[in-house]
Amino acid sequence: MxxxxxxxxxxxxxxxxxxxxxxxxxxxxxxxxxxxxxxxxxxxxxxxxxxxxxxxxxxxxxxxxxxxxxxxxxxxxxxxxxxxxxxxxxxxxxxxxxxxxxxxxAAIPSTPPSFTAPDLTAAPDLSAAPHLLxxxxxxxxxxxxxxxxxxxxxxxxxxxxxxxxxxxxxxxxxxxxxxxxxxxxxxxxxxxxxxxxxxxxxxxxxxxxxxxxxxxxxxxxxxxxxxxxxxxxxxxxxxxxxxxxxxxxxxxxxxxxxxxxxxxxxxxxxxxxxxxxxxxxxxxxxxxxxxxxxxxAARQAKLVALVRADDGRWRTAEPAAALPPGEVTVLDYAGSSFFAEPPPHRGPASRPDGARGAVLILVVRALPDVPLSAMIKLLDRYARHLGDQDGRLVLCGVQPSLAHLLQRSGTADRLGDGGVVPAAPELLGGLEEAWVAARERTSRPPHHGSDMR
Known part of the structure; x- marks a missing residue:
């Protein structure tokens, strides 16, 4: 209820x-x-x-x-x-x-109801049980x-x-x-x-x-x-x-x-x-x-871009329509995981095609403790598409239950070393570590206003 x-x-x-x-x-x-x-x-x-x-x-x-x-x-x-x-x-x-x-x-009785105990000595007759159940x-x-x-x-x-x-x-x-x-x-x-x-x-x-x-x-x-x-x-x-x-x-x-x-x-x-x-x-x-x-719940699920300002703080923004090639993008996933088969075009970010050398850091700290298989399938497919273009998907803020599922499904092996960053007590714990590693991978100098989308 x-x-x-x-x-x-x-x-x-x-x-x-x-x-x-x-x-x-x-x-x-x-x-x-x-x-x-x-x-x-x-x-x-x-x-x-x-x-x-x-x-x-x-x-x-x-x-x-x-x-x-x-x-x-x-x-x-x-x-x-x-x-x-x-x-x-x-x-x-x-x-x-x-x-x-x-x-x-109906008549109202003027005497209290009598106590009637079940007959425990007789063999139970269960023939009526299916009809009464x-x-x-x-x-x-x-x-x-x-x-x-x-x-x-x-x-x-x-x-x-x-x-x-x-x-x-x-x-x-x-x-x-x-x-x-x-x-x-x-x-x-x-x-x-x-x-x-x-x-x-x-x-x-x-x-x-x-x-x-x-x-x-x-x-x-x-x-x-x-x-x-x-x-x-x-x-x-x-x-x-x-x-x-x-x-x-x-x-x-x-x-x-x-x-x-x-x-x-x-x-x-x-x-x-x-x-x-x-x-x-x-x-x-x-x-x-x-x-x-x-x-x-499906309507409330959304992706929010995290942009690193000059002072080192993270600010929210609308996610870009496509991943920029050779750059690092940070997205924060908020909402419930998919419970049904996701459509082929649905992914952590729109259109990864053409994003050669791009790195996507997906913050999944708000993902349910036990996400469903559809979300694992979606992440695995997106990681494969990025890998075909020499890009990479990094999951940040991963809870232990999700890490276990990623390991069992083989998605953790596809993400590679450093592809799964465990959750930390801080709100965005592990994001700085993933950010530095991704910047080293792209090997590109930061450009103000365009290095993070």
């Missing part, structure tokens, strides 16, 4: 918030929209406003109105959702009220992805950095223990976290406290909880989902203003979240993040 970009996570989190909304569209006005795509379902829901049940729709609207009124009072803001739920539930519980209740969907991985992937999306959406109020691995471990422990008590798989929930934050939660202890109170409500007031109207639940979830999307507006605008590639990845992930199963949307988002990173 660390390789999923912020743009992709913004699209995924916004899509999850939309799924929260579309999941209660039937409960709020009593009309079940058609279609599998979440955006289509939302449009179908709005288009068939005439098919909404009046009593259910009024209940949902009243719930949202009571929530907004309570939230406008500063002291009541933390309990606005609770006030809306209790007030409207009591009102619609009158005999004249019409609407679906929680008990119409795919679903298990999908459930785990979706739960973990939602947990990752919560932290950036609702950061800790005290500003502390969240521990993704700690969250993952906690979910794993909870599911291992819950499996012994007939529990469904648990994971992060944007809607539940949004409700907790709106109620004034400031630490993770809020989840523990709410869990304890939820257990007490189920055990002591289960029959009353069954009387909660579903339009009330739907209205509150619509409010929570809308607040989550509203909270992402700054992130969405930031991504749109960053680059068209990031914006495209965000939009595509959002659309995938509304159309595909969540586990597929997560995998697609991760793939988009990696492609986006590779494209941006």
């Amino acid at each position: 660390s390789f999923v970009s912020n743009a992709v996570m913004t699209g995924f989190s916004t899509g999850i918030a939309l799924q929260i909304i579309t999941g209660v569209l039937k409960d709020a006005p009593g009309y079940k929209p058609e279609g599998h795509n979440k955006l289509y379902r939302l449009g179908n829901w709005l288009w068939h406003v005439g098919d909404w049940r009046l009593a259910a729709a009024l209940t949902a609207v009243t719930t949202s109105g009571v929530w907004a009124a309570a939230r406008a009072v500063r002291r009541l803001e933390p309990v606005a959702l609770l006030i809306a739920r209790v007030t409207v539930s009591v009102t619609v519980a009158l005999p004249a009220a019409d609407g679906e209740l929680v008990q119409d969907i 795919r679903g298990a991985v999908s459930v785990a992937l979706v739960a973990l992805a939602q947990a990752v999306g919560i932290a950036p959406s609702l950061p800790d109020p005290d500003g502390t950095h969240f521990d993704v691995n700690g969250d993952f471990r906690s979910q794993g422990y909870a599911n291992l223990a819950g499996g012994l008590f007939q529990a469904l798989p648990s994971g992060g929930s944007l809607s539940r976290t949004g409700v907790a934050v709106s109620a004034g939660a400031r630490t993770r202890w809020a989840g523990v406290v709410s869990g304890v109170f939820l257990a007490l409500v189920v055990l002591l007031c289960g029959s009353l909880a069954e009387r909660i109207p579903m339009p009330v639940v739907g209205g509150l979830i619509l409010v929570v989902g809308g607040e989550l999307i509203r909270g992402k507006r700054h992130d969405i605008l930031r991504v749109l203003r960053t680059s068209w590639m990031s914006a495209g990845a965000m939009v595509l992930t959002f659309v995938a979240t509304t159309r595909l199963p969540l586990q597929q949307a997560v995998i697609l988002g991760a793939a988009l993040s990696l492609i986006l990173y590779c494209a941006q």
Whole structure:
């Protein structure tokens, strides 16, 4: 999950918030929209406003109105959702009220779940494992992805950095223990976290406290909880989902203003979240993040010419279009190495043809610790072209890992003695040594303004 970009996570989190909304569209006005795509379902829901049940729709609207009124009072803001739920539930519980209740969907048990230990004496039956494995991985992937999306959406109020691995471990422990008590798989929930934050939660202890109170409500007031109207639940979830999307507006605008590639990845992930199963949307988002990173890294790779001034200092300049024959050129490579097959014309400097007797010093101190084979191939080909014209390529600031790869690939032998200058603690350590050796090779007196390009 660390390789999923912020743009992709913004699209995924916004899509999850939309799924929260579309999941209660039937409960709020009593009309079940058609279609599998979440955006289509939302449009179908709005288009068939005439098919909404009046009593259910009024209940949902009243719930949202009571929530907004309570939230406008500063002291009541933390309990606005609770006030809306209790007030409207009591009102619609009158005999004249019409609407679906929680008990119409399922009964709330008034007893705690029993402990069920696995039968370790019987031989394990693994025949169902292949069928369960795919679903298990999908459930785990979706739960973990939602947990990752919560932290950036609702950061800790005290500003502390969240521990993704700690969250993952906690979910794993909870599911291992819950499996012994007939529990469904648990994971992060944007809607539940949004409700907790709106109620004034400031630490993770809020989840523990709410869990304890939820257990007490189920055990002591289960029959009353069954009387909660579903339009009330739907209205509150619509409010929570809308607040989550509203909270992402700054992130969405930031991504749109960053680059068209990031914006495209965000939009595509959002659309995938509304159309595909969540586990597929997560995998697609991760793939988009990696492609986006590779494209941006390739665009940032560049060569900068280093020019030695009269005072001995090095200054940056634009690299020349071609290597000047019989002279020394110093180039500093900044960026990532090529991960794919480089094009034939691509090289450390443009057009080495005709640069007879030229020496190119390529500073590779910023090259990744483990460059890919394409970069080694490129350096070897360029060194061969320069060698055919009595020129030479010198690599300066070489890290030990790169030196090892150059030795194993045979490129170090092609560069010859002094062709690989190890990295030094100084920023441009080894460059002076390579510069002096190259000047001796060219055996030409320096000319001001033209000896270095």
